[in-house]
Ligand code: AP5
């Protein structure tokens with residue numbers, strides 16, 4: 184099964200993708216994670232995108248399409264596209280890449296969350312720098328303060344773009360450039376919408392129901 188998780192910043196795409204990896208052995212392809220990895224390793228591309236990401240703007244289509252093309256060429260099956268596509272041009276490119284590799288797209292999961300909840304989620308988020316587990320100050324704290332539940336690392340981090348200014352830009356970018364994809368996939372008959380405001384496990388059940396109905 185290949186799926187897209189579509190939703191605004193803080194909708195819970197990363198959280199649900201990690202559950203699907205764990206429970207179904209799917210492969211998570213997060214363009215956000217790939218871009219952050221490029222920054223950390225200090226590649227030319229990483230340097231180029233750093234400022235754009237911190238401001239909350241979208242990176243250019245050719246860069247992210249290139250990243251996805253490389254990953255798909257490595258092969259595998261059961262991809263979760265997390266945070267990609269984010270523009271109509273990226274959606275068209277993904278369609279072509281899937282055609283070229285003989286893969287299909289099973290469903291696009293739209294995660295619906297209202298804007299107030301997004302702000303709360305983003306401003307309370309922190310992640311484990313070692314294993315990538317995603318936490319929240321109020322809704323998903325670590326059992327022991329300052330220590331990751333999953334791997335025991337104390338390297339808990341907050342993202343540079345998780346501040347109010349960047350978040351406003353990220354939301355604007357989402358509504359201007361990414362939300363048209365909802366109509367695009369609806370018209371293709373590929374869209375399933377889930378209530379992203381529900382608890383994490385309940386969102387996961389909704390997604391699993393959508394996948395098993397396929
Ligand atoms: P990216 O890393 O993709 O960030 P994003 O889309 O803004 O999404 P987030 O990671 O912020 O949120 P999420 O939906 O994964 O939520 P999470 O599960 O963490 O992109 C970052 C930047 O990279 C972009 O701004 C852009 O510059 C660039 N970029 C990336 N892809 C690109 C592309 N294709 N094209 C161009 N540029 C690109 O959850 C958030 C919080 O809520 C957590 O604390 C979590 O614990 C909590 N939470 C989750 N679910 C629930 C729930 N059900 N109930 C209560 N709390 C919950």
Ligand code: ZN
Nearest residue numbers: 311314331334
């Ligand atoms: Zn960890």
